[in-house]
Amino acid sequence: MWDKILQPWPWYITGPLIGLMVPSLLLFTGKTFGISGSFRRIDAICLPKSKLSYLRTDRWRDYIWQLLMVAGIVIGGYIGNHLLSAEPVPFLPESYYNTSGVIKLVIGGILVGFGTRYANGCTSGHTIMGLSNLRWPSLVATISFFIGGLFTTFVL
């Protein structure tokens, strides 16, 4: 059993467990699952004097739970890779550890931050939460995510 935990988990364990995040968060906290809103929260907290209405109107004090949740993800990331893995594995390729790799991550990161805020959600809020709630805008969002990802992979 312990050996199995230390190995990468199969999809039929990983997927259902991710799905269970939705009811867990709802039942324990009453909150709707989503991650990318945390970028807005953090920006609003770091720039309290910003005149931009998107940041000024962010009620981040109502979202302390979300900031704690993403802090938890960082902690869980450590536990998963260092305490629950036979040996820690890297999650970015060696080829990213140079100037051009960093530039790629900067561009990609900006696209992730900009895109998820423009779309008002990411894989968590739209794909996992929105699709679980049978919301058609989240299906449109998810299809759009894949159009962008496939275009980048096969055309660019």
Add this chain to the structure above:
Amino acid sequence: MSLKRTMALLVGIAFGIILVKGQVISWFEIQKMFRFQSAYMYLVIGSSVVVGAISLLIIKRLEMKTVSGEEIEIREKPFNKGVIYGGIIFGMGWAITGACPGPIYAQIGSGTYLALVTFVSALGGAYLYALLQPKLPH
């Protein structure tokens, strides 16, 4: 810390562990997904939505309340054009960085510190959105 906040932290820790152990935060798995070289991520996403949907059906059907007895109200995201434009832009970033927002946090915790670059850039991207929001089509 209130019960709610403690539980949010614990849900985050669980999510982080699952993302790592399921390789969902791996650039390599995301590449295999977008290149259709592996069904793994599709099965993960598909089964997570099935379990999430069944859970929500049960919660709604039984009119369940939170553990502290509050009504459950699921916040629904409305549609606007940003869902499409922003969604495509995010998808491009996802393919490049190998990480959507949850996995960015998990990558950092897992010791892939290079993901801090992704994280800070994502905060910059969110700021760029804040800056351009009034001018963008929605």
